[in-house]
Amino acid sequence: MTTTHVPVLIVGGGIGGLATALAVARSGRAVHLLEQASEFTEIGAGLQIGPNATRVLDRLGLLDQLLEVSVLPRNGVMLDAVTGEPLTVLDLGQGFRDRYGYPYVVVHRSDLLGMLVAACRAERLVHLENDRQVVEVWSDPDSAGVRCADGSTYTTDLLIGADGLRSKVRTLISNDEPVYSGFSACRGTVPMSEVRTDVAENDVVLWVGPGMHLIQYPVRRGEVYNQVAVFRNENPADFGEEMRERFSKACAPVQGHAARIARDRNWPIYDRDPLPTWISGRAVLLGDAAHPMLQYLGQGACQALEDALALGQELARHDEDVDKALVAYQDRRLPKATRCQLSARPWGEVWHSDNAAMLGLRSRVMRSRSADDYTELDWLYAAEEELAS
Numbered sequence: 001m002t003t004t005h006v007p008v009l010i011v012g013g014g015i016g017g018l019a020t021a022l023a024v025a026r027s028g029r030a031v032h033l034l035e036q037a038s039e040f041t042e043i044g045a046g047l048q049i050g051p052n053a054t055r056v057l058d059r060l061g062l063l064d065q066l067l068e069v070s071v072l073p074r075n076g077v078m079l080d081a082v083t084g085e086p087l088t089v090l091d092l093g094q095g096f097r098d099r100y101g102y103p104y105v106v107v108h109r110s111d112l113l114g115m116l117v118a119a120c121r122a123e124r125l126v127h128l129e130n131d132r133q134v135v136e137v138w139s140d141p142d143s144a145g146v147r148c149a150d151g152s153t154y155t156t157d158l159l160i161g162a163d164g165l166r167s168k169v170r171t172l173i174s175n176d177e178p179v180y181s182g183f184s185a186c187r188g189t190v191p192m193s194e195v196r197t198d199v200a201e202n203d204v205v206l207w208v209g210p211g212m213h214l215i216q217y218p219v220r221r222g223e224v225y226n227q228v229a230v231f232r233n234e235n236p237a238d239f240g241e242e243m244r245e246r247f248s249k250a251c252a253p254v255q256g257h258a259a260r261i262a263r264d265r266n267w268p269i270y271d272r273d274p275l276p277t278w279i280s281g282r283a284v285l286l287g288d289a290a291h292p293m294l295q296y297l298g299q300g301a302c303q304a305l306e307d308a309l310a311l312g313q314e315l316a317r318h319d320e321d322v323d324k325a326l327v328a329y330q331d332r333r334l335p336k337a338t339r340c341q342l343s344a345r346p347w348g349e350v351w352h353s354d355n356a357a358m359l360g361l362r363s364r365v366m367r368s369r370s371a372d373d374y375t376e377l378d379w380l381y382a383a384e385e386e387l388a389s
Contacts, residue, residue, distance in 0.1 A: 001150070001151035001152050001153065002152060002153070003152075003153040003154070003155060004032075004152070004153070004154050004155070005154070005155045005156065006030065006031075006032035006127075006154060006155075006156050007029055007030050007031075007156065007157050007158070008024055008029050008030065008031045008032065008156060008157065008158045008160065009031075009032050009033075009034070009144070009145075009146065009154050009156035009158070009159050009160065010024075010031060010032070010033040010034070010160045010162055011033075011034050011134050011137075011146060011159070011160070011161055011162060011163045011168065011169055012033075012034075012035065012161065012162035012163035012164060012167075012287075012289065013033055013034070013035030013037070013040050013128065013130070013162075014042065014113070014162065014164060014287070014288075014304075015042070015109075015112060015113060015116060015287075015301050015304055015305065016162045016286055016287030016288070016289075016301070016304030016305070016307060016308060017033060017035070017160075017162030017163075017287070018033070018040070018113070018116035018117060018119075018120055019056070019060065019116055019304065019305050019308035019309070020160060020162055020286060020307070020308040020311060020312070021033045021120050021123075021126045021128075022060055022116065022119050022120055022123060022126065022308070022312075023060065023308045023309050023311065023312025023313070024160075024311065024312045024315055025120075025123045025125035025126045025312075026060075026123075026312055026316070027312050027313070027315040027316035027319075028125075028316065028319070029125065029315060030125045030126075030127075031125060031126050031127070032127045032129065032154070032156075033120070033126065033127070033128050033129065034129050034132035034134060034146070034148070034154070035128070035129070035130050035131075035132065036130075036131070036132060036133040036134070037130060037131075038130050038131050039130060040113060040114075040117045040128075040130070041110065041113070042109035042110050042112075042113045043109075043267075045108055045109060045110075045187055045188070045189045045219065045224075045226045046106060046107075046108065046109070046187075046189075046217060046219050046226030046228070047106070047107050047108070047109045047112060047219075047301055048104070048105075048106055048204065048217070048298040048302075049066070049070075049104070049105040049106070049107060049112075049301070049302060050104055050298065050299070050302050050380065050381055051096075051097070051100035051101065051102035051103060051104060051381045052100075052102075052302055052306060052380060052381050052382075052383075053301065053302035053305045053306065054066070054102040054103055054104075054105055055100075055101065055102045055383060056305040056306055056308065056309045057305065058102065059309060060119070060308075060309070061119070062115050062116070062119060063102075065115050066105060066107060066111075066112065066115065067103075067105070068221075069107065069108070069111045069220060069221060070105045070106060070107035070111070070219065070220075070221070071105070071106050071107075071202060071217070071218045071219060071220075071221065071222050072092070072103050072104070072105060072202075073092050073104060073106055073202055073203050073204045073217060073218075074091075074092060074093060074202050074203055075089050075090060075091055075092055075093075075203045075204070075371070076089070076090035076092055076104075076203070076204045076206070077089050077090075077203050077204070077205050077206065078206045078207075078208060078366065079205070079206070079207050079208075080207070080208065080209065080251075080363070081207035081208055081209030081212065081213065081214065081250045081251065081254045082209045082210070082249060082250060082251060083251060084251040084252075084253060084254075086367075087208070087362070087363060087366040087367060088366035088367060088369055088371075089371040090371060091371040091372045092104045092204075095372050096372075096374065099374055099381075099382075100374075100381045100382060100383075101383065106204060106217045106218065106219055106226070107219055108219040108220050108224070108226075109301075111219075111220065112301075131150075132148045132150075132152070133148055133149040133150075134146045134147070134148055134149075134163070134168050134169075135147060135148060135149050135168070136168075137159070137161075137168050137169050137171065137172055137283070138172075139159060139172050139280050139281035139282050139283035140281045140282065141281050141282065142281075142282065143155055143156065143157060143282055144156055144157075144158070144159035144281060144282040144283045145159070146159065146168075156282070157282060157322065158282055158283075158284070158322055158326075159282060159283040159284070160283075160284055160285075160286065160311070161283060161284070161285045161286070161289040161290075162285075162286055162287050162289055162304070163289050164287070164288045164289060164292075165178055165270055165272070165288050165289075165292045166178065167285065167288070167289035169283055169285060169289060170285055170289050170290075172280040172281075172283050173275060173277065173278070173279075173280045173283075173285065174275055176272055176273060177272075178270040178271070178272055178292065179270060179271055179272055179273065180236075180268060180269075180270055181268075181269045181270060181271065181294055181348070182232055182233070182234065183230055183231060183232055183233060183268075183269045183348075183352075184230070184231060184233035184236050184239050184242075184243075184266040184267060184268050184269060185228055185229065185230045185231075185266065185267045185269055185295075186228070186229045186231075186239075186243060186261050186262065186263055186265070186266050186267075187226075187227070187228045187229075187261065187267070188227055188260065188261040188262045189219070189224045189225060189226050189227070190224070190225050190227070190260060191223070191224060191225070192218060192222060192223055192224060192225050194225075195225045196256075202218060202222065203217070204216075204217040205217065207250070207254050208351040208352070209249065209250055209254075209352070210246075210249065210352060210353065210354035211231060211232035211246050211352050211354065212229070212230060212231040212232065212246040212247055212249075212250065212352065213229075213230050213351050213352065214227065214228070214229050214230075214247075214250075214254055214257060214258055215227070215228050215230075216228075216257065227257060227258075227260070227261055228261075229243065229247065229258045229261050230269070230295075231243050231246040231247065232246060232352065233266070233268070236266060236268040239263070239266040240263045243258075243263060243266075269294060269295065270292065271292045271293050271294050271341060271344070271345070272291075272292050272341075273341075274291065274337075274338040274341050274342065275290065275291075277330065277334075278290045278330050278333075278334060279326050279327070279330055282322065284311070284326050284329070284330070286304060286307035286308065286311060286333075287300075287303070287304030287307055287308075288300065288304065290307070290334075290337065291303060291334075291337040291338065291340070291341050292341075293337075293340050293341040293344045294341075294344040294345060294348055295344070296344045296347040296348045296351065297340055297343060297344050297347065297380065299340045299344075299380070303336070303337050303340055306333065306336070306337075307329075307333050307337070310329050310332045310333050311325075311329045314326075314328040314329040314332070315329075332384070336379075339379070340380075350362055
């Protein structure tokens with residue numbers, strides 16, 4: 001089998017890997033990306049893109065395309081899944097956009113992935129390769145490489161692991177295992193014409209209750225309604241009955257929506273404990289390979305996009321010194337991504353609590369905030385330069 005040398009090698013062709021290929025190519029480096037699947041696809045349907053990530057997509061030249069196929073929700077609405085009562089509203093309108101400079105967008109995952117694939121294929125410095133399953137990785141201070149299942153080998157000056165939760169590149173840094181959260185998700189979409197709901201169709205709607213939640217929002221220009229039911233699931237291999245049991249305690253609207261979500265497949269939800277470093281020799285991690293997180297902040301893909309832009313910028317800034325670029329990238333990104341990982345866990349506990357005292361406190365705090373109170377979101381959504389000032 002052949003051995004191929006490339007200046008920059010990315011393992012993983014999801015949203016993070018493709019955005020990184022684009023950002024690194026914009027730094028003037030040729031990039032080779034390996035994806036194990038035969039084509040570029042995304043599992044799941046809906047994706048929430050906060051202003052921290054729409055900012056990244058603007059800087060990559062993709063925001064206008066994104067806005068053509070997405071929805072700008074008016075509000076984020078949280079309701080009690082058992083009583084149906086409103087808990088709080090987050091105004092995502094003009095005041096929100098003025099504060100952070102960019103909008104909050106909901107989009108179909110495959111639409112965003114398709115844009116990234118097309119942009120990479122149009123970039124002369126990016127080469128995309130499918131059907132390449134990486135089975136071995138190595139890294140030292142001066143170079144790195146991978147071997148694929150078909151025997152093909154690639155050596156590189158910089159190896160970027162964007163290969164997700166069960167990252168092969170991560171094994172260069174840690175032998176830790178994914179941590180099961182105790183929850184699973186079932187996902188589905190319905191045509192907007194079939195949606196019957198008491199809340200505004202262009203809102204992001206979150207119903208929270210003991211051991212379960214349901215999130216809903218439109219995608220694809222408002223033509224399709226995305227729904228995700230998440231529930232405590234002790235045995236992911238046998239999830240159907242447990243989902244029915246959890247949602248049987250919900251109010252009628254939630255039960256009705258949940259009943260329309262297909263139960264032929266579930267997605268057990270995992271994260272990992274934060275790492276102290278993402279660097280091993282000439283290998284570096286980003287996205288879920290570096291910091292897989294629970295979904296409660298809606299930041300998995302957003303943090304991967306932030307990683308991509310930061311790595312591209314630092315490689316451009318430290319053009320002759322890859323090692324300095326990697327350290328600068330890690331210094332910029334590790335603290336915030338780690339905070340997201342650690343913040344998401346207790347936030348999920350608040351959503352799913354069945355403790356009466358916790359529920360009373362949650363309702364009191366949520367109902368006391370105003371819809372345009374964004375103070376708790378600045379660390380997440382504000383531009384780096386604004387947070388540093």
